[in-house]
Amino acid sequence: MVDARSVRPHIDALIEDAVRAAVAAGELPDVAAPGATVERPKDSTNGDFASTLAMRLGRAAMRPAPEIAAVIARHVASDPAVDPPTISGAFINFRLSDRFVQSEVERCIAEGAAFADITVGAGKRAQVEFVSANPTGPLHVGNGRGAAIGDALASALQAAGYAVEREYYVNDAGTQTDTFGETLYARYQQLFGREAPVPADGYPGQYMAGLAEEIKQEAGDRFLRDEGEPCPPALAQLGIELMVRHIRRTLDAFGVHYDRWFSERSLYEGESGFDTVMGLLREKGYLAEREGATWFTSSDLGEGKDNVVIRSDGRPTYYASDIAYHYDKFIRRGFDLVIDVWGADHHGHVSRVKTATGAVGGDGDALHILLYQLVTLKRGSEVVKLSKRSGEIITLDELIEEVGRDAARFFFLLRSPGSQMDFDLDLAVKQSSENPVFYVQYAHARLASILDRAKEQGLTPDGGDVALLTQPHELALIREMMRLPEIIETVANTFEPQHLPHYAMALATAFHTFNDAFKQQDDSSLKVITDNAELSRARLRLVLAAKIALARVLDVMGVDAPERM
RNA sequence: GCGGCUGUAGCUCAGUGGAUAGAGCAUCUGUCUUCGGAACAGAGGGUCGGGGGUUCGAAUCCCUCCAGCCGUACCA
Known part of the structure; x- marks a missing residue:
């Protein structure tokens, strides 16, 4: 079953199938088509997703890219999740079907906070220090x-x-x-x-x-x-x-x-990680005695210089501790992914630690050191x-x-x-719209308030039919909710958390727009709570789902989602 | 000197190979006798630090220069 988490690869597959069909029909030369060409258009008037395949194929297929796009689009099989594609230049644009968009409200309510959870890290252990x-x-x-x-x-x-x-x-x-x-x-x-x-x-x-x-x-x-x-x-x-x-x-x-809470001192106790690591380095010929100190000959491994691991007075350096610590992370505890979050003043240390981690048998590529700059x-x-x-x-x-x-x-x-x-x-x-925190939290409180108000009138989301959600503002709000799994994926793959608050603001805006659209149109039948109980229940389902989505992204950020403010 | 990060609208910043470069704030103009106005709609505002290159396509990749910050310990 296709959902918001799988729709992009799903469209990619539709495109790949279409290319094969076009080749089989003799309308395209048999060229190797790159996969994963589907992306989000910058401008939503171009649809929900777009494939750039035709442009990438242009040269190999010996034909103008827009023509290739037209051929491919013609062979895209009809699919319940997307409307038939359209061509704009050489882009092949896809719009999600209303029905598919509506169904995400049900999925969100059914799965709750987990509706945006994905599986790219399934079965893997990660450590964030x-x-x-x-x-x-x-x-x-x-x-x-x-x-x-x-x-x-x-x-x-x-x-x-x-x-x-x-x-x-x-x-x-x-x-x-x-x-x-x-x-x-x-x-x-x-x-x-x-x-x-x-x-x-x-x-x-x-x-x-x-x-x-x-x-x-x-x-x-x-x-x-x-x-x-x-x-x-x-x-x-x-x-x-x-x-x-x-x-x-x-x-x-x-x-x-x-x-x-991992004690540096523990690296020197018992079956000492420090001793193990020094033994490993010595075994591999990476240690040298000079000027009374013991050096890790990291310049043999591409570093700019060697570094002291044991001072001339016999005490280990912090670098030695760090090598033992990362050995512990990778070898003793076997993490698949290790993230160190450091202040930018430590950046001179990044390359050294990665090199040393590799030298003692860890996977330097699985070690991501995230530096953050200073705060003024x-x-x-x-x-x-x-x-x-x-x-x-x-x-x-x-x-x-x-x-x-x-x-x-x-x-x-x-x-x-x-x-x-x-x-x-x-x-x-500041408690005003200048302050994004209050803007986002206010949206959540407002969602909660609508549900409360409806309940006072005996209306709940139960039994609402999402097929009744056909207004542009309603569908736009659902589309925004559907982006959360993509945001999670981006953050998990790039380690860039700033996407979370930016998304939270976008979702809050989509809700405020949705909510105000009804007011602005001077038509009480467009409010969430209307004289029409069926319609009200459907809209309350959307409100409930939006609340779940907003609360979820706030939760990931570690920010409260207040019911009232 | 060498190395890293940063340089995008008046301000604070997103955007790291795709369509006319975006958001918030600020400024200006509007909306609604508010299911919570801590709201919404619209407008103006850009040599994406400069220059060169790669590419069908560059804010994004490469080279180079400039500016700011940080590092370049037998400190952490």
């Missing part, structure tokens, strides 16, 4: 962008059939952890009246003093050592744990929930650098508090990850 900020401080606004992108991507992959795991990589080992410990210990000692300056390369933020205070409340002077002694390791670890807890709370508030906060046209309250960098907590999680997530997703974005704090809280 995102945020993974060092637990040396609170999350900032940029981490929020990574959180919104990673979480939405994970949801889209789930909708595309993948078994998805969301993961946070906790950097609880290494130099920055040590620096964090030293800073924390300095703040801690200060609480006991000692002259202990924060290290020059430490973390100057006031939150560190707060953290020290918290620990003092809990543990008193238990971590205090003699003057001049270094930070006790247990204090650093406790500090990290508390920071991780704080980060987790922030992400909870943002609506992001992980399947696993603004109020109107004024750039906001620091928090008024703390005088320090603005945290994700503050952003959520100020604009709400829905607006924050929607705006973060709206821009493609690769472009630097301005986040206008004033705009995000």
